[in-house]
Amino acid sequence: MCYGILQALGLRRTMVEYVACPSCGRTLFNLEEVLQKVRQATQHLTGLNIAVMGCIVNGPGEMADADYGYVGKQAGYISLYRGREEIKKVPEAEGVVELINLIKSDEKWIDP
Numbered sequence: 001m002c003y004g005i006l007q008a009l010g011l012r013r014t015m016v017e018y019v020a021c022p023s024c025g026r027t028l029f030n031l032e033e034v035l036q037k038v039r040q041a042t043q044h045l046t047g048l049n050i051a052v053m054g055c056i057v058n059g060p061g062e063m064a065d066a067d068y069g070y071v072g073k074q075a076g077y078i079s080l081y082r083g084r085e086e087i088k089k090v091p092e093a094e095g096v097v098e099l100i101n102l103i104k105s106d107e108k109w110i111d112p
């Protein structure tokens with residue numbers, strides 16, 4: 001409980017924070033499902049902020065200061081971002097695994 005409050009106040013960044021767009025007609029994948037998968041894969045990490053955005057039109061501009069972004073690129077593809085920089089486009093089916101690989105390549109991954 002206290003943890004959650006401190007986290008909300010931004011006093012501690014012990015858990016992963018997630019940002020997701022509200023989704024709309026432009027959303028290129030099942031946002032709830034993907035957010036759930038991303039959360040499951042990364043929630044044991046510490047101090048990261050990960051954004052899941054439905055489309056590349058407005059997503060990157062609305063990711064605020066996220067460390068990583070998972071953004072709908074085109075039908076069947078997503079793009080991974082490190083901060084505001086687009087790193088790579090991958091098939092949606094490989095999105096979560098590639099996100100993990102990106103975090104690993106930055107040495108910010110810890111095995112669960």
Ligand code: SF4
Pocket residue numbers: 021022023024025026027028053054055056057058059062
């Ligand atoms: S980021 Fe794209 S998909 Fe998400 S709400 Fe904004 S316009 Fe819609």
